[in-house]
Amino acid sequence: MPKIIVDVMPKPEILDPQGKAIGAALTRLGIEGFREVRQGKRFELKVHGEITDEVLAKVQHAAQTLLSNPVIEDVVSVKKTECGGNCGCGHAKSDQAPNGHKDLLA
Amino acid sequence: MTARIGVVTFPGSLDDRDALRAVRLAGAEAVPLFHADADLKDVDAVVLPGGFSYGDYLRAGAIARFAPVMDTIVDAAEGGMPVLGICNGFQVLTEVHLLPGSMIKNEHLHFVCRDQTLRVENAQTAWTTEYRQGEEIVVPLKNQDGQYVADAHTLDELEGEGRVAFRYVGWNPNGSRRDIAGITNARGNVVGLMPHPEHAVESGFGPDSVEGGRIGTDGLAFFTSAIKGLLARASS
Incomplete structure (x- = not known):
C-alpha cells in the first residue's frame, strides 16, 4: 500500500529539551561521540x-x-514511499525508485 | 445585568469546573460551552481552561484548536470579546494564532506543580484591570509544556507594545523566554497565561500566604476585572 511520509523537526533555533535528555542518556550508556x-x-x-x-x-x-x-517546527520532507514489494500486499517493486521512496520536497 | 462568562470543555479538559466555579465566585453567570457546539450561547466572555485536551497528542492544543467552537471564538475575539486562556487554554490560543509564539516542553523536562509568584506587567487588559501595575500575585502553576518560546522579533514586539501581561518572579519554572508567564493581544481583550488563577479564588482552597495556609485568592481579580469591564460597557 502506497504511503506518504512526513518528517517534522523542531526549528534549529528552538531548544529541544527531549533531544537534550536523549543525548545525556546516550552518554550515560557509553554511546559517545555525538555533538547534539x-x-x-x-x-x-x-x-x-x-x-x-x-x-x-x-x-x-x-x-x-x-x-x-x-x-x-519545520516540515523537512514529504516523501512518497512504496512498500518495496516485501510486505505481501502484491505491490510490485518499483524500478524507478529502487530505494522505495522519492523525495518530493526538493 | 449579570455578565455571562462561558467556559469551554474539550475532551481532556481538567479545570473547566474550577473555572466555572471561579466565574460564579466572582459574581458572573457561569455558562458551560462544549467543543463540538459552535454556539456560544450569548456569553459576553470566554475562558479556555487548563488540562490536556486530546491528551496533548501531536502538540498541546494542536487538535483542540480545530474544534467547531473555536471558529466562533476566533470571530468573537476579533470583534473584541474578552477571551482568557489558562495553561492548555493558552496553548490553544497560540495554536489558533490569537496570540503569538508557542509552548514547548519545560526546559528541565519535569512536570511542575507549585505556588508561583507573578508580576502583573499590564494592568490594562480585559482580565487585569482590577490589579495594580507591577503588583505581585501568587497563583498555582502546574504544567509540562510550559516553556514559552517565540522568535526575537516577536518577543521585542511584545515587550515594546506592553503585551507581556505577566512575568515569573523569583524563579522561572519552565525556561520561558524573558520570564514570560502570560501575554495579551494588541487590543487587550485576549489574554493567555500558563499559571492558574482559577485555583486561587476562595480562601481555604488557594495557595499559602504569609498570613496563613491556603488562604490566597489572588486569582479572583482576573474574573472581577472582566465582569467590571463588561458591565461598564453594557451601561455606557
Whole structure:
C-alpha cells in the first residue's frame, strides 16, 4: 500500500529539551561521540488508491496546518514511499525508485 | 445585568469546573460551552481552561484548536470579546494564532506543580484591570509544556507594545523566554497565561500566604476585572 511520509523537526533555533535528555542518556550508556541529538516526528499516511498530485497537495496542506506548528517546527520532507514489494500486499517493486521512496520536497 | 462568562470543555479538559466555579465566585453567570457546539450561547466572555485536551497528542492544543467552537471564538475575539486562556487554554490560543509564539516542553523536562509568584506587567487588559501595575500575585502553576518560546522579533514586539501581561518572579519554572508567564493581544481583550488563577479564588482552597495556609485568592481579580469591564460597557 502506497504511503506518504512526513518528517517534522523542531526549528534549529528552538531548544529541544527531549533531544537534550536523549543525548545525556546516550552518554550515560557509553554511546559517545555525538555533538547534539534532536528529536522530531514522523507521520505515515496510507493512501486509498494512487498517490496523485492532488493527494500530495492535500498532504502538503496537512503538514503545514495540523502536523506542524510553523512557529516552532519545520516540515523537512514529504516523501512518497512504496512498500518495496516485501510486505505481501502484491505491490510490485518499483524500478524507478529502487530505494522505495522519492523525495518530493526538493 | 449579570455578565455571562462561558467556559469551554474539550475532551481532556481538567479545570473547566474550577473555572466555572471561579466565574460564579466572582459574581458572573457561569455558562458551560462544549467543543463540538459552535454556539456560544450569548456569553459576553470566554475562558479556555487548563488540562490536556486530546491528551496533548501531536502538540498541546494542536487538535483542540480545530474544534467547531473555536471558529466562533476566533470571530468573537476579533470583534473584541474578552477571551482568557489558562495553561492548555493558552496553548490553544497560540495554536489558533490569537496570540503569538508557542509552548514547548519545560526546559528541565519535569512536570511542575507549585505556588508561583507573578508580576502583573499590564494592568490594562480585559482580565487585569482590577490589579495594580507591577503588583505581585501568587497563583498555582502546574504544567509540562510550559516553556514559552517565540522568535526575537516577536518577543521585542511584545515587550515594546506592553503585551507581556505577566512575568515569573523569583524563579522561572519552565525556561520561558524573558520570564514570560502570560501575554495579551494588541487590543487587550485576549489574554493567555500558563499559571492558574482559577485555583486561587476562595480562601481555604488557594495557595499559602504569609498570613496563613491556603488562604490566597489572588486569582479572583482576573474574573472581577472582566465582569467590571463588561458591565461598564453594557451601561455606557
